[in-house]
Amino acid sequence: MEASVLFDELATDDGHVVGMITLNKARQLHALSADMFPLLRQQLLIWKTDKRVVSVFLTSTGEKAFCAGGDVKSLQQTLVSTEGEEAKKQLVSDYFTAEYQVDYLLHNFGKPLIVWGDGIIMGGGLGLFMGASHRVVTETARIAMPEITIGLFPDVGATWFLNRLPHPGVGLFLGLTGASINANDAKYLGLSEYLIPAAKYDEVIKALTTLAWQGDTALHHQQVDELLTAQYADANFATGNLINHQSLFTELSTYTDLADVMTCIQAHDSSDTWLQTSIKKLLLGSPISAHILYRQVNQYAALDLAGCFQLELDLAVNVCLNADLVEGVRALLVDKDNQPNWLYELIADVPVNFVDNLFSSPWTRDCHPLRTL
Template sequence: MPDFTPGETGTDEVLFAQDGVLGRVLLNRPRAINSLTREMVRAVRARLETWADDDAVSVVSIEGAGERGLCAGGDIRAVREAHLAGTTGGVDFWADEYVLDAQIAEYPKPVIAVMDGIVMGGGLGISMFADARWVTERSKVAMPETRIGFFPDVAATYLLSRAPGELGTHMALTGTTITGADAVHVGLADSVIDSTSVPDLLAEVADGRPVEAVATGAAGDEGSLLAPARGWIDECYASDDPAAILERLRAHPHQDARAAAVEIAARSPLSVAVTLEALRRAADARSVREVLETDTTVSARLLERADFTEGVRAQLVDKDRSPTWEHARLDEVTREEVLALFAAAR
């Protein structure tokens, strides 16, 4: 194991090492499942810029410290606190985070994302656009933002809108957690590998073996739980009207469809409507960066709405899991409200 040390910014919440030809990024907040802070984001950005021009580094890996996961997302509690304090800290965090996501998506050298354990929200932002996305038998992948009055940002809608059928819509609206095999099926990962093999695989890359020749785990539909559900998912979610989707799910004979309706009905109605709009727009986007530009607009505007503050309170601060949303029902959210949140976007 190489010696991991802090980067140029000095924070020890993310560490770096050069291991042969491999530049390694280690998110180092294991007690918080490596949730991203602005300091971490800025440190990774700086080191990636350095390695981009370093001929001794030919590939980069992104890993998480501890056994719980790569990254549970951005530090949303800190975003809420900054907003309540009247500062721009939350918007500033997202601005830096989205730049990092684009940097990874466009990086001139191969990037490996070790998506072991929990990978959610901003954790997907730093991994789903990597060149080699390794999930394991322990992976738990999700974009659960509708639970906290937000929406799947970090350009997640770019990939979710391109998932088979309406699987991405189901994931985004419900915020459901999926397995590594499902992540491969929907296009958020490339292969399922055994978690115990990760050190050896990284060692092979460090020794100069091509990234594409290393991970040979399961791909395709093997082991996917979502693939067999395409029937009712495609039938129910094929609409641009969120209220219509909810009613189709409620009326469907399949019990999983009705369970999905219960999940969506418990989410922020405004967030569900915004998420569906974001998905449909992202399907026509030409690049990840284009979607991130839209996300910049929508995230700043949702921060000003009551549901974000209330959702984070209920899920992460008081943890009573009983949010009082701005709208009582999904059919109360008007089309005009949703479009206003995208007004500065394409």
């Protein structure tokens, strides 16, 4: 069986190396299974200290997706077949700890790390994407954090990056609705500075290997930026959607209660198909997930990156064991009946103390699996 992640080293003309990471599960849209995280982490740690390696390039096989997210279907099915609360807790903790360690390492890799954002970039895929120092999107890029549809919550560092978007209320809206955005939307939000046609992939790789790499890592970042900027060409990229609705997002950011946010969204009169599709996802999604996201962007905006991952691990364990994840994945990905039986039918039905408990860590601080981040 072929490996789920491929690694290669491309020799540069001046004697250096560009590390190549290729996600290799095209039929599953590169869903991140538990076996992939140790492979990624081990290779990244090797390349991080290898003086020959001047840059790392993260991509995937096929044309449909960079990465559609974590393999939550396998996670759900394993949870269903596992007996005992402690065994389930360990299972969930192991999966998300390994995933978040990789994401955190990407954010702190140091050397230029380029990600090729082609096709679907969702959930855990966006976690990988946001960890890169140089983020490319092609004309086919479709970016979203759609966790509300499966009863999870925006994780993989979303508590950090949704709170750092340059326009008010957008992070709240994207997290609540799981709205899909395109390459120009990504540029609007600063998620990517490089809009490069998919057809230029080989040209970009060639340019990396023929570059005269300087002796300083800071200069390497500048060199990669100049290289990618020179490949920028957005003529055939679709117009973004977000900018057309910024007044709504800004209004949402002024409210201090989720109920008021919901009222505003539902009362908003628009015939825009993109907006209506996004709002529908919110109304059909998990009410518990909506409450979690609302707290993420209102109470945890000041957390540093490590703190965000630690919080999200607490939430992941609690949500998988006590909330809507198992049922949400069943309805959307296993039985595919699209009829989730959420624990609470309406957002107004969710008790405050229930949400409080989801934000309570299952570990003491000195025993937290991510305490060393």
